[in-house]
Amino acid sequence: MRSVPKARQGSRSSNASSLSRRTLLTGAGALAAGAMAGFGIRPLWANPISLSDGEVQVFSDGNLGLPMNFILPEQTEAEIAALMEPHGLSTTMLTPDCNVTLLRRGDRIALFDVGSGSNFQPTAGELLSGLEEAGVDPSDITDVIFTHAHPDHLWGVLDEFDDPVFSEARYLVPQAEWDYWMADDTLANMPEERKSFVVGAQSRFEAISDQVEMINPGQEVFPGVEALDTSGHTPGHTSYMIHDGSESLLVLGDAISNAVISFERPEWHSGSDQDREKGAQTRKSLLDRLANDQSRIIGYHLPNPGIGRAERDGTAYRFVAES
Template identity: 30%
Template sequence: MTHSRREWLATGTAALLAPAIIAPLPTAAALPPAGRQVASLYRTKVGDIEVTAVSDGTIALPVAVFGDANLAEARRLLAENFLSGDAPVPCALNCFLVNAGGKLVLLDTGSGDALGPTMGHLPANLAAMGVTAEKIDTVVLTHMHRDHAGGLCDKAGRALFPSCELVIPEVEAAFWFDEGNINRVPQGSRGGFAYAKQVAAAYQGRIRRLAGGRDVLPGITSQDAFGHTPGHSIYRVHSGNAQLLVFGDMVHFPALQVPHPEWGISFDVDPQAAVATRRRVFDMAAADRLMVAGMHMDFPGFGHLRKDSAGYHLLPAPWRPAL
């Protein structure tokens, strides 16, 4: 038997009227609107290793970071993704806490107080899972840009992680610790050299420069992914047959750079190398069916890349309530 919408509405109205004859329930106090998000944490397992995505926040960036030539296509893609190209576009920033072999390893530190109030939420989110800076054994950087390394020091240059070992990719450390390279980076990134000096002083005696292909510790292996910065590196988290590729800044806006891997962003130190690396890493992730985690992918930032004749596609991982 089928009912027309009109019949259904009529029945519905009758049902709505019916409770009037029932004694009214005592009114519960209304929950005031929270006005803020819950803690931004999400866990996944890689074999025996637990990985938690921890948000540092989001920052809005103008579409112009992809250059004027790409503006029309960028706006078209943003509209297709229900985003406005007229206002700055929110860019997520994620860090990943890896609990492996009895050690807590933090991949990137977020921006600290360097980039305003929409960022710098890593410590609060870590605190929500009971983790303070003192509990972190090792901090590992993908690269030295402030959105990733800004959480290392406070404004006075003091170390915010009092006891950790700090692992920096070897080529990245060599580049930013040498102020002679200052003219090789875009204008907006030049403050990175003064900050690197602060980091070197604050973490003196506990910095390990890590070459590509080496282990941070068993289960976390670095891999060169140069271009975005001279020593930008990505990390394979592996346990048994399970793998996760934490691929740093391979992508800043998935809606744009997954269909257009050839689009550099204005913060790229070597845009051509960054594009070549993005294609190589995308190809590897797609061919090996690797789960990836991106520092700028929408929180929590896990997903898979698929490649077909139309190009690359990103499939964000579904939220799993159980590990």
């Protein structure tokens, strides 16, 4: 594994350059099934949440189309139907929203993840439209804080000319996440259907390397924002607790990713988790903590705008959304 203590320079790897944009999109094809149809209209941005010294606002990057057999590869059709049908939800396809969190404090503006841009799924990539509509220029963003490097969280960092969209920002990347995606053997060891994820992560990390700062769990990465280890979905997946006096709000990323499956069956393995067992352990321990302390949460893939709380429901949990 390559040691990259901070930002690094250099040309893109031969593996990255040998795969075209078409190859990247083809590799994501299994995830894009059904996406062309579209799944309703959502607002591009939500009303801000006031803090004592700033505000939080959620922007939509659109939605994804994910086959259920990708998300729940180990469950039977009967088990899936028993869980989803009482909620009136599809048993064959998920269409999760993509909620990008913006935090204003003082003269700094942070984005937590940047959406997928235009090269992942056709129903996603709306972030810049929402920012423009709300009067936020990409050059206003001072900090971009990544939860992890999956396409729908990272690929929107570059524009159509492969230049950084948020040109004035510093990019905060969990060290373990960078080390994993940039390792020499990650591409070779990745299943064929996800090799595009590696190529996409490597090319984007290299493009922003001059502006990258590495972070670790327990660190204050932005005024009043603490990084939390929520690995399992990816090796360096990190969530962020926004402290506001005696209150707190956790930007989850994908540590808890579905308002029904993750809450009612947190022990079920998810096909989207790179370490399925650790992903389940992280969900269970995180839900237990959130139900105890009643921190507000923003889930990247919870129903737009993804804001609410976790409550206990017998031996499981439920998501209580805020309007």
